[in-house]
Amino acid sequence: MLEAANPQADLFRALADPTRRAVFERIVKSDEISVAELTRGSGVTQGAISQHLKLLKQAGLIAGFSVSQPAISQHLAALRGVGLVSERREGRFAYYRAQPQALAPLLDWMDRYRAFWPERIEKLKDVLKGMDR
Amino acid sequence: MTGAAKDQEPIVLDYDLDEAPEKVWRALTDPALVAAWLAPNDIADSEVGERFSLQRAAEPSVECEVLESEPARRLSYSWRETPEHGRPLDSVVTFEITPQPGGGSHLRLVHRELETAGGGGLVSALQRATNDNCKFKGWSLAWAA
Numbered sequence: 072m073l074e075a076a077n078p079q080a081d082l083f084r085a086l087a088d089p090t091r092r093a094v095f096e097r098i099v100k101s102d103e104i105s106v107a108e109l110t111r112g113s114g115v116t117q118g119a120i121s122q123h124l125k126l127l128k129q130a131g132l133i134a135g136f137s138v139s140q141p142a143i144s145q146h147l148a149a150l151r152g153v154g155l156v157s158e159r160r161e162g163r164f165a166y167y168r169a170q171p172q173a174l175a176p177l178l179d180w181m182d183r184y185r186a187f188w189p190e191r192i193e194k195l196k197d198v199l200k201g202m203d204r
Numbered sequence: 205m206t207g208a209a210k211d212q213e214p215i216v217l218d219y220d221l222d223e224a225p226e227k228v229w230r231a232l233t234d235p236a237l238v239a240a241w242l243a244p245n246d247i248a249d250s251e252v253g254e255r256f257s258l259q260r261a262a263e264p265s266v267e268c269e270v271l272e273s274e275p276a277r278r279l280s281y282s283w284r285e286t287p288e289h290g291r292p293l294d295s296v297v298t299f300e301i302t303p304q305p306g307g308g309s310h311l312r313l314v315h316r317e318l319e320t321a322g323g324g325g326l327v328s329a330l331q332r333a334t335n336d337n338c339k340f341k342g343w344s345l346a347w348a349a
Binding site for chain 2: 181183184185187188191192194195196197198199202
């Protein structure tokens with residue numbers, strides 16, 4: 072089926088890929104992160120939780136990203152394409168930040184339906200009251 | 205209205221109704237009744253695989269396909285706003301009807317986005333990610349509202 076190109080469709084499509092979403096989640100959790108750190112996929116965030124994660128990884132209970140740097144770079148390009156991630160270049164290094172305001176269409180979708188359904192169910196109640204049996 | 209266990213669901217609404225499950229089912233599947241509370245439609249028999257559309261007046265129209273149909277118990281259909289309106293986030297609406305002592309029904313409506321390949325819905329995954337970071341407190345509040 073042919074779909075009309077639009078920014079919101081692109082946003083949803085960019086986030087539908089689980090690896091890309093995981094990359095975005097990692098960027099969200101760090102203030103700013105380099106490709107190398109993203110590729111390494113461990114020991115980047117501070118605090119006890121990341122220590123626990125590290126131990127779990129060493130124990131083989133959970134996996135970090137087993138994604139190559141070119142693959143990470145492709146995902147980053149897709150995320151930048153829809154405005155979810157911004158890039159800062161410093162010499163030969165690039166750093167990435169999350170731009171959560173790009174998620175606005177998702178929040179908008181949620182808000183619309185959070186308002187929509189209660190209204191409709193009130194009408195459903197009226198319909199039920201008006202039915203014979 | 206929603207318990208902690210349901211936090212992963214984008215939208216969960218619970219209602220206690222006086223009417224029996226069979227009557228609630230009819231209101232959810234009869235085209236004329238659905239038109240009266242939801243939108244004009246071309247619903248035929250609410251069998252699994254049936255496609256229908258909802259022509260909402262002030263909102264984008266919606267294309268649906270019946271995914272689960274268990275009379276007087278459970279009705280589930282995909283919910284996809286028509287692409288020309290620019291919000292083609294695939295989602296699923298489920299109505300669960302539970303008979304109550306005394307002849308009434310409990311109706312639970314769940315509207316969630318389609319499961320992604322990684323398991324769990326898209327909005328839920330992002331909700332988890334943003335909730336973990338104090339930078340996004342404002343956004344977390346928006347999710348929780």
